[in-house]
Amino acid sequence: xxxxxxxxxxxxxxxxxxxxxxxxxxxxxxxxxxxxxxxxxxxxxxxxxxxxxxxxxxxxxxxxxxxxxxxxxxxxxxxxxxxxxx
Numbered sequence: 001x002x003x004x005x006x007x008x009x010x011x012x013x014x015x016x017x018x019x020x021x022x023x024x025x026x027x028x029x030x031x032x033x034x035x036x037x038x039x040x041x042x043x044x045x046x047x048x049x050x051x052x053x054x055x056x057x058x059x060x061x062x063x064x065x066x067x068x069x070x071x072x073x074x075x076x077x078x079x080x081x082x083x084x085x086x
């Protein structure tokens with residue numbers, strides 16, 4: 001399944017990182033760390049994401065942000081699609 005990073009999900013929903021900081025009470029450093037590595041998310045973070053972002057949590061890649069690109073490349077190769085045909 002094609003997945004997106006937490007940062008991409010936030011941006012697609014029209015939120016800035018400042019918006020998330022106001023809602024979540026997280027520090028900038030903590031928010032950036034979670035966006036960079038969603039393996040660090042706990043249940044309270046997932047609940048907050050579910051309330052704030054109108055997308056399925058299944059779409060969010062769990063792992064390091066940099067690994068999401070590789071994950072999606074593998075998914076594209078498996079499906080036989082080319083970039084732009086997804």
